[in-house]
Amino acid sequence: MNTYTAQVDAVAGSLGLSALVGIIPLAAFFIALVGLKRSAWLSGLIALATAIIVAVLAFKMPVDLALLSASQGAVFGLFPIVWIVVMALWFYQVTVAAGRFEDMRAIFDSIGGGDVRIQAILIAFCFGGLLEALAGFGAPVAITATMILAIGLKPLKTAVVVLIANTAPVAFGAVAIPITTAGKLTGLDPAHIGAVVGHQAPLFAFVVPLFLLLLIDGVRGVKDAWPAAVAIGASFAVAQWWTATHFSYELTDVVASLVGVAGAVILLRFWKPKGAAEAKQRLGIEEIENVSELTPVRVWMAMVPYVLVVFVFGVAKLWTLGVNVPKALAATDLTIPWPGLDGRLLSAATGEPITGTVYTFTWLSSPGTLLLITGLLVTIIYTVFNHNGKFPMTIGKGLREIGACMYKMRFSALTIMSVLALAYVMNFSGQTLAIGSFVAGLGAAFAFFSPVLGWVGTAVTGSDTSANALFSNLQQTAATGAGLDPNLMVAANTTGGVVGKMISPQSLAIAATAVSMPGQESTIFKKVLPWSLGMLVVLCALVFLQSNVLAWMLPPQ
DSSP: OOOEEOOTTTTTTOHHHHHHHHTHHHHHHHIIIIISOOOHHHHHHHHHHHHHHHHHHTSOOOHHHHHHHHHHHHHHIIIIIIHHHHHHHHHHHHHHHTTOHHHHHHHHHHSSTTOHHHHHHIIIIIIHHHHHHHTOTTHHHHHHHHHHHHTTOOHHHHHHHHHHHSSGGGGGHHHHHHHHHHHHHHOSOHHHHHHHHTTTHHHHHHHHHHHHHHHHHHHHHHHHHHHHHHHHHHHHHHHHHHIIIIIOGGGHHHHHHHHHHHHHHHHHTTOOOSOHHHHHHHHTOOOOTTGGGOOHHHHHHHHHHHHHHHHHHHHHHHOOSSSOHHHHHHTTOEEEEOTTTTTTEEOTTTOSBOSTTEEEEOTTTSHHHHHHHHHHHHHHHHHHOOTTTTSOOOHHHHHHHHHHHHHHTHHHHHHHHHHHHHHHHHHHHTHHHHHHHHHHTTGGGHHHHHHHHHHHHHHHHSOHHHHHHHHHHHHHHHHHHHTOOHHHHHHHHHHHHHHHGGGOHHHHHHHHHHTTOTTOHHHHHHHHHHHHHHHHHHHHHHHHHHTTTTGGGSOOO
16 A cells, blocks of 8 residues: 655745645634634635645545545544543533532532632632642533633633633643653653643743633722632642642643632631622622522532532543552553554654554543542432432433433534544644644754744644643754754743633633533634733743743753
């Protein structure tokens, strides 16, 4: 059978022209989504078709290989990505079906001095950071969005808040898989890469809570409640820096999230926010009824799902005493060489088949499966302890919600699958590498533009891990050629992905579905794009300065 080797100068032997042509599918997606106001799933299919045409006609990829690349990407989008999102939504829906989520809303109403603005920050930033640390892959956005809706914020505002909150934690998400991946691919010490990221991401961790406050309630909200935002952001940032630098980069977000909550709790013992009642009126949030009826049992039952999800993910990702649970779960993964594709895509550097054509079916270790297990436990607990019929729940009722969530996710699933298919076609045909190689050829100025690669990679794939898989080797090679620190450039790729996550079509689809705004991804995109671009420019400037005048602030090797 014929083989294919991706060439970064495939178009007329020109790297610049190849990069320009390689951008066409991405341009097609955003023109369809924003310019023509098409739905995200249709925009994804248009971009996918464009990528296949570019791969075949411009990059000379055989038609069958282009189509097989798209099929592998689509299946990866279906499992584990769509599986995770469906299970995250179902996990929430179980609490709604059992009548427990109103109690959760009442509990959060009692936290933060009854200030909905502080509650939203704690949920989106701290609890979302904890979920990102343990699960990642869209679960934090889906779960925290539904929780914030429950405390009364409007859908569009909720979607924007959770997407922007899901920034600083992303680099260390899923037990720091993006950094571990970069270390494995480059041969660099992942602990040192993590430490460098720990000297970049905390900048966003410090300011994001203030941004959230501004988004939720404008300038008035910042004036009323800035001490809480500063306390949460500073606590999170310092813990993130210390853990990544001196303790364990894998546990960075776990520690930072818990410390962020602790910072808020300590502050609220000595300070109370201003204008909490007025803020509720401005935001159109109704007062919670029957708060006085909350008993310790009802509080505990409302909290059980989130205690269990932290416990299950903590055991699955971190438990190594006696039985190495992460290793045991990973041993159940099934590796499947993609039929018709594996062995036919060759590396331009070695001439050997690339490894990316092997699909890993993580049927048990997937965060989606862990959410299923947790949700089943919650369903059983709610069925057994139904509070004398006041909160009716049955196992059958809980399981039926899975079908409802799948139906609700049908168009979002199509969006995610089409976008991942797009990413695989662009990657395997050489379109993404052409774009990256062109940016890497900027010489010393590459230090400024280095984060852009991670930003683009994560925006396209929806995954900081995927962005590192795409560009970490490229970052290392370009840094060495330009006389820059490879660790800094690889870390910059990781942190660049942090600010690109919010504009990823995958993230937009997840957020839109979670807040019941399917088909309105373009509206959300317009709201978050300026924030993403603004943070990217700041990060580019920081990395450039860290490569020369601020080199002293980087951790020693």
